Amino acid sequence: MNGGTYARILETLYGAIDRVNPQLEKSRRLQKAENTPLLGDGSNLDSMGLISFTVEVEQAMLDKFEKTVNLAEILAESDNPAESPLRSVGSLAEYLRTRIEMT
Amino acid sequence: MKPAGKILLVSDVNLEPFARLLTNDEVEPQRSQKTEPRLEARVADFGRLHPTLLSGANPDGCELALIWSHPENAVPEFRKVLEFLPADHERILAETREFAGAIARYASGFKAVFALPWIVPAASRALGLLNFRKDEGLSYLLARMNLELADRLSGHANVHVLDSPAWFARIGEKAHSPKLWYLSKTPYSSDLFREAAAEVRAAVRALEGGARKLVVVDLDDTLWGGVVGDIGWQALRLGGHDYLGEAYVDFQLALKNLKNRGILLAVVSKNEEAVALEAMRMHPEMVLRPEDFAAWRINWQDKARNIADLAADLNLGLQSVVFIDENPVERSRVREALPEVFVPEWPQEATRFKSALSALDCFDSATLTDEDRKRHELYAKEKNRETLRAEIGSMDEWIKNLGMTVTVERLSSANLQRAAQLLNKTNQMNLSTRRMTDAELMKWADHPNRAFWTFRVCDKFGDSGLTGLLSLEWDTAGNEARNEAEIRDYVLSCRVMGRRVEESLLYVAVRFASGLRARGGKLGRIVARHVPTAKNKPCLEFFKASGFQGDAAGTAFSWDLERPYPKPDGLTIAVSE
Structure with missing residues (x-):
């Protein structure tokens, strides 16, 4: 069950990547991989790109899981990227899985 | 892929995600065209809608601009309507006219400007039942404002009001993104921006004459x-x-x-x-x-x-x-x-x-003329000509039998729209493939050392319409020292190719230049320089066979004005000065 939810969330995040990538230069497009960094020095997303991505993820979570998540709050509180759920695609998927399974 | 055109986005909201999409997106297969224009978008400071328009600011030298405004910012009096306060409707319309005037003046610095009409704000029920009540409802008032905007801008050939309400209708409730608005002052979703980007590309393609036929x-x-x-x-x-x-x-x-x-x-x-x-x-x-x-x-x-x-x-x-x-x-x-x-x-x-x-946007064109509407009829007549050609063996006899008249007229306001359309859409028989808007064309031709003619062709099967263009330039920088008149535009619709209309254009060009020479000009020759594109080789082949003398590179062709260019046999050339 857990693995299935995680896999579905990962697919949802990859869908959000597909929607944000057209806004990015070819060389800065996000890879559909769990270790793709989202926040911090290794990320290809600037602040506008990160906002666009988190809004796409929030909408997709509402559409596919009927769950409201507020990633903007997490973004605002991410003083230390290394500890943020937004540090990578995989860590974000894990964070979203726990949110879904808690409710 | 065509070379990039730079487009400036002028708005009262943050259009950065839209700019990125316009610049970086790979177009969806359904809407893709091999001739898709590639755009590089720049964003003007979104807090300065009116100052940008009024100052004419275009720091990056963009050729195109898109004005995407919201009614409460473009027309200050309208804000009262949103707040359900008494508003002066005549003042709202006057401010709308002022805003249209600002767009029109701003457009003088661009090749083309796109303006968007206004929509009812997102998720606003406003006055519900009363929304379309005359002189009262928000929707009624916005419709009047949009018509006023379109009317005021319709006289400006390089300003195009895009049908943006249709974009919002297609995307529906997901067009707006309240979260993006509060996070970044971007009110719209990526879905709407994708739709808008496809429409802007279609508009640019239409202006470039890329419509499918x-x-x-x-x-x-x-x-x-x-x-x-x-x-x-x-x-x-x-x-x-x-x-x-x-x-x-x-x-x-x-x-x-x-x-x-x-x-x-x-x-x-x-x-x-x-x-x-x-x-x-x-x-x-x-x-x-x-x-x-x-x-x-x-x-x-x-x-x-x-x-x-x-x-x-x-x-x-x-x-x-x-x-x-x-x-x-x-x-x-x-x-x-x-x-x-x-x-x-x-x-x-x-x-x-x-x-x-x-839903296909590949037929969009910048204008729709009577000749467009008659195109099918014209091709049907062409079929009759070809049948006659098959029945009559020799070219001379066929041309004579057609009873063709080529009517030559100077560029004027009466033929400007069709001339610009032909200039911008003709690829094969086009010497230099210059592309100009109506206003740019008229401005270029309005010079004492330039002449621009249009050619109409008719025969016993019917009128092929305005199907040829020719322009000459002499005694201007670049050719004065060489004592030559230069054919700058030589354009012929494929509809009339192969009927000696090609030679008729050269006959008119040489005759005019010889007249200048006879009136005391120093002109010695007339020259045509072929600017190669992927599609205009037929024009090069014609010039090679035209009797004009080719240079060593085989791209420039000249005629000595001491000799007249032979008038093509079997047709009448009527010059209307």
Whole structure:
């Protein structure tokens, strides 16, 4: 069950990547991989790109899981990227899985 | 891929995500064109809508601009309406006119400017029942403001009001993103921006003369239901009390509507020609009859080969062609063999054919003239000419038999729109492939050392309309020292090629330049410089055979003004000064 939810969330995040990538230069497009960094020095997303991505993820979570998540709050509180759920695609998927399974 | 054009986005909101999409997106296959313009978008400071317009600011030297404003910011008095406060409606309309004036003045610094009408703010019920009440409702007032905006901008040839309310209607409730608004002052979702980007590209393509001109359709299971060779025309699903039959009739009507706006229709189908034509003639509910098609290739040959032959017969480049076939194998074959032909993905079920056709943006053009509407008729007459040519052996006799008159007129406000359209859409017989808006063309021609003519061609089969352009420049920087007059534009529609109209243009050019020389000018020769493009080789070939002297590189051609250029035999040239 857990693995299935995680896999579905990962697919949802990859869908959000597909929607944000057209806004990015070819060389800065996000890879559909769990270790793709989202926040911090290794990320290809600037602040506008990160906002666009988190809004796409929030909408997709509402559409596919009927769950409201507020990633903007997490973004605002991410003083230390290394500890943020937004540090990578995989860590974000894990964070979203726990949110879904808690409710 | 065409070279990038720079577009400046001027708005009262943050359009950075839209700018990124316009610049970086790879276009969806359904809407993709081989000739898709590539844009580089820049964003003006979104807090300074009015100051940007009023100052004429264009720091990056963009050729294009998009004005995407919101009514409460563009028209300050309108804000009161949103707040349900008493508002002065006459003042609102006056401020709308002022805003339109600011756009028009700002547009003078750009090749083209796109302005968007206003929509009712997101998720606003406003006054509900009263929204369309005269002089009271928000929707009523916005409609009046939008009409005022469109009316005021309609006199400016390089300003185009885009139908943005249709974009919002297509995307629906997901067009707006409240979260993005509060996070970044971007009120719209990526869905809406994708729609907007496709529409802006379509508009740019239309301005560049990239509209498709010919739709080639398959027959069985595309124009009608069933295989006519197997079941006979009497058993085809077409019309009747049958939902699919009705859908095929509607698709044919939609194709006929395209024909009415000047898009040519043709058939390429694997069938017995006699059987297929009989169906088109005999079926009582057939909307499209053989005479509705400019040409057809109905045989058992490869469809890609047939399309290429058919386009060549109609003197059209493959970049003008759209191919519609319900069979994915045939679509794939044509895409692979003829990459310039646009082959849209096509729904499997006929109930969606009409909407699929209506959604195509590849026919968008910047203008729609009477000549566009008559294009099919013109091609039908061309068929008659070709029949006559086949019956009469020699070229001289054929030309004489046509009874052609070429009427030459100076560029004027009366022929400007059609002249600019021809200049911007002609690819093959085009010496320099200069592209100019109406205003740019008139400005260029309005010079004492320049002349710009239009050519109309008619014969016993009918009027081919304004089908040629010629311009000359002399005693200006660059050619004064060389004592030469230069042919800057030499443009001829493929409709009249091969009928000695080509030579008529040169006859007029040389005659005019000789007149200048006779009146004391120092001109010694007239020269034409071919600027090569991927498509204008036919023009180069003509000049090589024209009698003009080619230079060593084979790209510049000149005529000594001591000799007259021979007047083409068998036709009348009427010069109207």
